[in-house]
Amino acid sequence: MKSEVDRVRTPAAPGFKSDFLPLLACPRCHGELRVTTAEEHDDAVREGHLDCAEGHSFPIQRGVPRFVESEWYAENFGFEWNVHNRTQLDSESSRESEDTFVEKTGFTKADLEGRLVLDVGCGMGRFSDVVSRWGATVVGIDLTTAVDAANANLGARPNVHLAQANVFELPFREGTFDYIFSIGVLHHTPNTKEAFDQLPKLLKPGGRIAIWLYSTRMLRWCWTSDFYRIFTTRLPKKTLHSLSRVAGPIYRLRKWLGPRSKRLDSLVFLLLPCSSHDNPEWRVLDTFDWYSPKYQWKHSDAEVRDWYQAHGLTELKSLEVETSLQGRRPLEA
Ligand SMILES: C[S@@+](CC[C@H](N)C(=O)[O-])C[C@H]1O[C@@H](n2cnc3c(N)ncnc32)[C@H](O)[C@@H]1O
Ligand SMILES: [Zn+2]
Structure with missing residues (x-):
């Protein structure tokens, strides 16, 4: 069975276009890069590599240069x-x-x-x-x-x-x-x-x-999620993604509570912060996006x-x- 990722990669994604080359420089020595093509499709490189005069080499895979x-x-x-x-x-x-x-x-x-x-x-x-x-x-x-x-x-x-x-x-x-x-x-x-x-x-x-x-203003409410993140950032990604579906029932509970008791609604958010976007897929994505990253700094x-x-x-x-x-x-x- 194909994974979610494999499904994205088929059919063949577009390739590296020649007018990208003059915009690029070697990330190590900032020298010019030259392209070598191993596989081309519609005038764009699908597989190949980029090399500089100093010997640094970077592959082009599935149409994208990888630095x-x-x-x-x-x-x-x-x-x-x-x-x-x-x-x-x-x-x-x-x-x-x-x-x-x-x-x-x-x-x-x-x-x-x-x-x-x-x-x-x-x-x-x-x-x-x-x-x-x-x-x-x-x-x-x-x-x-x-x-x-x-x-x-x-x-x-x-x-x-x-x-x-x-x-x-x-x-x-x-x-x-x-x-x-x-x-x-x-x-x-x-x-x-x-x-x-x-x-x-x-x-x-x-x-x-x-x-x-x-923003540092998020610190007023995100101390509970900061605590949960100690655990969620260590969970397997698929497990955390499934858990992020909890955003659905919480959204519905808050929709119900909102007009009845603002205080209870705020308490639910404080105890279990998750996305309350109206689109169910965005809710899961935004909740996963909040609880999965290793680094999540706040600034003023x-x-x-x-x-x-x-x-x-x-x-x-x-x-x-x-x-x-x-x-x-x-x-x-
Ligand atoms: C929350 S996502 C935002 C993506 C996009 N800007 C958006 O708003 O839809 C953060 C992105 O930053 C990328 N990222 C994190 N560290 C990075 C780094 N050192 N260099 C380049 N991208 C990085 C991640 O891979 C991720 O795709
Ligand atoms: Zn170089």
Whole structure:
């Protein structure tokens, strides 16, 4: 029987497009990369490798260049995005990802159309979907096999490029991108600030960056889930995913309690925090997403502002959603 992941990988996902090559650099020495093709389909490389003059070599597998050897601490996300490979993609009936993108980055279609954009921690590609529909060329990177789901979803678009890469060792030269965004990613790395520190230099002068992080305000209610997470982060992924279905009955209980007793409703949330999204699949995904990651740091607006200022970023704009901040790399003096 085919696993969930195998189902995502068939039929053959789109390949590595030749116009991605000039955007890439060796993540170790920043030298130029050359491509060697072992298998090609529709002018795109499905299997091959990328090599630099210093002898560093990176495989292209299933159409995606792989700059990491493993998913490191983030296997939960590889699992999550290959199971929920389309759950959060916009459709005729929902534009929730597009709305979330605008709320958390402040970037609009007019800003991004025709621009080169980096999506840091793209998951299965729901925000790369938005900006590529808006006419930007987007490069999505993720540490995990989530990029296989993103490639199946978006890789056939000429303006989408994907790579499996680590934010701490990115395969790009300085000054490459017009825009960079990262939504709900950097707080899941071993060190949020150090992850952020990798990004501003990749902007062209005058380029803009926006990130969204979990807020320290969540600490008011997440102490119970912090306790549960001591155990849930150690559970087998499939077991935790099945357990995340408890979000369904809790949602229904809260729907019933809400109009009757606000206090009881709040107590249920405090004791068993889980997603109360109206869509049942989102509830399971969001609950798994909360209880599975190894790292889940929280930050304040002031802290993130300091990081931006330390890089000389200007025109800082806090958005309505907590810990969402946009800034601009100044034009060279
Ligand atoms: C909560 S998901 C968010 C995905 C996507 N931005 C979204 O909102 O749908 C966090 C993502 O960050 C990725 N990630 C975690 N650590 C990373 C790292 N060091 N480098 C690149 N991606 C990383 C995970 O693999 C995961 O797909
Ligand atoms: Zn190299």
